[in-house]
Structure formats: C-alpha cells, structure tokens
Amino acid sequence: MIRRWRPQSLRLRLTLWHAGALTVVLVGYAGFVFLFLRGQLMAELDRNLGEDFELAEESVAIGSNGQIRWNSGAYRHEESEADPARWVEVWIGEKMAIRFPDMGLDALRIPAAPGSLAVGFSSLGLAGDRHVRVLQKPHAVAGIPAVIRTVRSEERVDRELAVLFLVLALALPAAVGLAATGGYLIARRALAPVTRMVARARRITAERLQERLQVENPEDELGHLAAAFNEMFTRLERSFEQLRQFTADASHELRTPLTALRTVGEVGLRSVRDEAHLRDVIGSMLEEADRMTQLVDSLLALTRADSGHWTEAKERFDLRDLALDVAGHLGPLAEEKGQTLELTAQASKAPVFADRTRLRQALINLIDNAVKYTPSGGTIRVDTGQQGTRALLAVIDSGPGISEEHQPRVFDRFYRVDPSRTRDSGGLGLGLAIARWAVESQGGHIELESHVGHGSTFRVVLPLGSESGPPVPTDSKP
Numbered sequence: 001m002i003r004r005w006r007p008q009s010l011r012l013r014l015t016l017w018h019a020g021a022l023t024v025v026l027v028g029y030a031g032f033v034f035l036f037l038r039g040q041l042m043a044e045l046d047r048n049l050g051e052d053f054e055l056a057e058e059s060v061a062i063g064s065n066g067q068i069r070w071n072s073g074a075y076r077h078e079e080s081e082a083d084p085a086r087w088v089e090v091w092i093g094e095k096m097a098i099r100f101p102d103m104g105l106d107a108l109r110i111p112a113a114p115g116s117l118a119v120g121f122s123s124l125g126l127a128g129d130r131h132v133r134v135l136q137k138p139h140a141v142a143g144i145p146a147v148i149r150t151v152r153s154e155e156r157v158d159r160e161l162a163v164l165f166l167v168l169a170l171a172l173p174a175a176v177g178l179a180a181t182g183g184y185l186i187a188r189r190a191l192a193p194v195t196r197m198v199a200r201a202r203r204i205t206a207e208r209l210q211e212r213l214q215v216e217n218p219e220d221e222l223g224h225l226a227a228a229f230n231e232m233f234t235r236l237e238r239s240f241e242q243l244r245q246f247t248a249d250a251s252h253e254l255r256t257p258l259t260a261l262r263t264v265g266e267v268g269l270r271s272v273r274d275e276a277h278l279r280d281v282i283g284s285m286l287e288e289a290d291r292m293t294q295l296v297d298s299l300l301a302l303t304r305a306d307s308g309h310w311t312e313a314k315e316r317f318d319l320r321d322l323a324l325d326v327a328g329h330l331g332p333l334a335e336e337k338g339q340t341l342e343l344t345a346q347a348s349k350a351p352v353f354a355d356r357t358r359l360r361q362a363l364i365n366l367i368d369n370a371v372k373y374t375p376s377g378g379t380i381r382v383d384t385g386q387q388g389t390r391a392l393l394a395v396i397d398s399g400p401g402i403s404e405e406h407q408p409r410v411f412d413r414f415y416r417v418d419p420s421r422t423r424d425s426g427g428l429g430l431g432l433a434i435a436r437w438a439v440e441s442q443g444g445h446i447e448l449e450s451h452v453g454h455g456s457t458f459r460v461v462l463p464l465g466s467e468s469g470p471p472v473p474t475d476s477k478p
Contacts, residue, residue, distance in 0.1 A: 257289070313356075
C-alpha cells in the first residue's frame, strides 16, 4: 500500500502551504487578467466591425447598370489594402453581390451563405489556422433586401494574448519560487521561538522542574503556549514535591510502628516469659499493627481517590440521620475524654443525594479530629440544616483553634499544625485530607473558620437534593 508523502517539518509544511496558496491566487489573478484583456480586445474588435458596418451602409449603392457598387468617396480602403484579412461583403439572397476589396484571396473567403451565420457577431476559423470576427446584419440597398457582412482578422488579438500568456508563464514560476523562499524565511523566523522552547524544554527533567520556558512575547500565540507550558511545569513541580513529601511522610509513618513492633518483640524475647508479660507484649504489638492497618487503609483510600477507582453508591438521605448515627458511634470516645458531644438540627430536613459511606467517613474524621484537639471538659457540637439550595453540616469544637498561617494547609496529607504532637494524640495527618476528598467527590466543599483560643468550625456544604428528584444545582462555593 502506497503511503501519501507528508513532510515532517512544520516549517516545510508552512512553506508549502504558503507557496500553494499563493500559486492558486496568482493563477487565479493571471486567469482574470488574461480573460479581462481578451474581453477588452474583442470588445475593441467588435467596435471596429461596427464602424466598418456603418461605413459600408454609407458606401454601398446601385449603379446605373442596376448593379451594386461602392461609393469610393465614402469608403476608404487604404487600411483594408494594408490588411487583406479585413473586408466587406454584400449578399443578395444566397449570392454574394460584391466583396470589397476583392483581391482574389480564396483562402480568406468565408464559404458560408448569410443564412448559415447568426445575425450579429461571430468568430470563425478559416483555412491556414486563421481566425476572423464577423458582423452580419440585414440592410436594404435602394429597396432591395441585402445582407452586409464585415470581417476583421483576430490575428492582432491572438498575438497580444500570446505575448501576455508567455509573460505570465515565465513570471508565474519565478513569483512562486520567490514566494516559497520568502515563506520559508518567514516560517523559520516565526518558528524560531518554538525551536528555542523545544531546546529548553529538553533540559527540564524531574530534577530540574524549577526551570521555565522563556516567554519572549506574552501577547502572541507562542507566548500563550510558553505560558501554558510554564503553568504545567509549575503543577508538575508541585505534584512531584507533594509526591516526595507524601512518600517521605508515609515512610516515616510506617517506620515508626514497625520500629515499635521490633522493639517490643525484642524486649519480650529478652524478658522473663511469664504469661502476663507475654500478654502485654502481644497487646502492644497488636496496637502498633492496628495503627499500621489504619495508615494503610487511609493510604489506600487516598490512592483510589487519586486514580478515580472508587465505586459510588449514591442514595437520598437526610444529613440529620447521618449526623445522629456518627454521633452515637463516637459518643463513647468523647465521654472517655470527659467531653460533651451535642447534636443540634434545624426543624427542616437537609436531604442530599450522595454516597452515604463517603460522607460518613468524612464526618467521622471531622468529629474524631475535634475530639483529639478539644481539651477535657470541652464541648463538640454537630449542627445540620439547609440554607437556600445548600445542605449544611458543621462540626464545632472548643479546642485551641488554628492560626491563619496553618489554615490553608490543614487539609494537606500528613500535615500537622503542631509537629511536636505524637501519633497517639495527633493522629496520622490523613483524616482531614480524606474528609475533603470525600466531600468534594460529592460536589460539595468544606469551609474552615477558626480563631486561636476560640475553637474551630468545619462546615460541610453540599448541593441540596429533594427526596424524589436529583440534587438542586448550586455553586461550589458562596
């Protein structure tokens, strides 16, 4: 199978397109000039034939012998004698009465009676590859019906058109060649920034993501392209940095329980092996294994979220019922720390159409986070309700609050406001990240309001869904 050739270089393709387009334009323009000049020359020839016809009308007459003759004073034929392919014929019936001037040029005679030619202008080919233009009209000579035919050669028209065609045939390739050369130079100059961008982009690797492409002109298309690539490199650099940080944090979080497991096991082997002591050792090891399981489950959930491999099971339910369920589940945890967990709700329902399992995990993480940071004797309140076309669920604690410098990053993975807090008191640093993903995957978002010393409020905002219809459209943020 024959494959169609296609130039690989964009510069060459632009040059060919430029040359091809210009060729079409030039050929069209040349054709227009050729046809326009031909029309003008033929119009001038027709005007001359018309003048010849008027002179012939004045010159033809009936002689004393009853024959048609020429009035030599009215018709000057010096020009005719210089141009033998210009003459006048007078026909009566199917017979030519007179031809002026009559020089016996049989090759130039028109072997056609008046009835074989249309009235008006006609172009005819004669012997010897000659072409003439004929004007034929009826005319009465002294009351006798006749036909006057004026003839002129098209040789001058053909000669001038041949000269024009030769000029165009020689000039057109030269013009196309110059256009192709100019187009190539213009394309090379126009694509020079692209060449520089390609060379610079080849130097950007995973270890050199901080480098950026040079934006020579931010206002043109190439400047927009370079800016878009720089934005992409910025996102890649941020993603690589997050990946490195995530890998380091995950390694650290996994190494800690593994080290604890190894230490507890080694201590247990060296100590006296009574049953009570072995139970304590095994219990400690199980606690560390449980922490590892929680970490692995959280990492797996975030991995599935990033890859989009998560099966949804949406249903319609009331946020009040979900909040009541989670509050009952985590109530004993708050009581153990001497905290009060309250549930308040508006009189109206807050129906949503979402994945209940995801939102339950988000609410568990938010309340668990509040329990971790609220001191003993504090209060944690869960509010539900609706505002306009939005369903609201807020977790309000009386903890130490979060400073403004930390608020933008509290939802980052493995981020802790107080790095000195232990895993026992500060958790894994993944709960809020999972909560934000779970809420955003349902078309909502989480808002944070916090002031140091006055507690924090995490507000979940979701599209309000009717009990029998789809969610009500709403903006993602107020």
